[in-house]
């Protein structure tokens with residue numbers, strides 16, 4: 001059977017949200033007038049979500065359960081969803097109903113207009129602590145400023161992607177994954193749709209600060225060389241200061257100043273050698289960055305339209 005929409009929900013201990021998630025997705029998608037499937041990826045839940053997912057799948061054939069052997073993390077759960085999705089459009093949605101399923105129809109509208117990635121932008125965030133909002137806002141802006149690909153701010157994983165985009169994402173086999181960065185990286189026609197992020201229906205966040213930090217690291221290292229280049233920058237600063245200090249010290253000596261007497265050569269030598277070492281580290285960093293790129297093995301280019309034969 002041809003499927004138009006695949007909705008993917010990663011699930012980690014969301015037992016109390018599952019019936020409501022299923023009910024609301026079903027209500028919305030049945031009104032969309034096209035075939036759909038709901039892919040529930042159980043990311044090693046321990047609260048009985050697994051059995052609940054099996055129950056839902058038993059009762060409703062549009063539900064497709066994918067049960068992980070253990071907790072592999074949100075990003076990997078999304079990836080498994082991409083692998084199993086059969087639809088022409090693939091939608092990722094949180095299982096806690098913070099992303100209202102009703103918004104899917106708005107995403108689908110843009111898709112029908114010809115956009116290949118329609119991401120949902122959070123206009124308001126309800127029921128989240130000021131700490132979460134602050135760290136999230138800082139995170140999005142930091143990522144935006146240092147990554148090479150412009151990853152839209154205030155945007156989570158809630159988005160719709162065309163089959164063409166998902167087929168490209170499936171070729172990106174990097175192990176430390178940042179799906180929203182990956183979907184920005186591929187290009188294609190992209191557009192944002194604003195929505196109000198609701199409070200969780202039940203349960204607590206599965207993203208403690210440690211996991212957020214890990215995600216931020218994946219985003220930075222996956223999409224920027226910035227940390228590898230920091231050493232070069234400081235190296236040039238340090239060596240530059242040393243080189244500038246030489247004429248200054250000579251001038252001071254000529255003028256009869258006793259400042260830095262007996263220390264100047266040592267200070268300059270330390271600064272200069274420190275600088276040289278940092279620059280060398282930076283050079284190593286550049287090579288490691290290139291190795292890292294090769295290891296990620298991302299496609300060199302992505303074609304939107306081309307003649308059938310090469």
Ligand code: UDP
Nearest residue numbers: 010011012043073074077094095205206207
């Ligand atoms: N999730 C997951 N594996 C994890 C952590 C979270 O599949 O290791 C799922 C979770 O069940 C939810 C989504 O990822 O559907 C987003 O998690 P959460 O709502 O806890 O994050 P927050 O909205 O607080 O950032």
Ligand code: MG
Nearest residue numbers: 094096098200
């Ligand atoms: Mg949530």
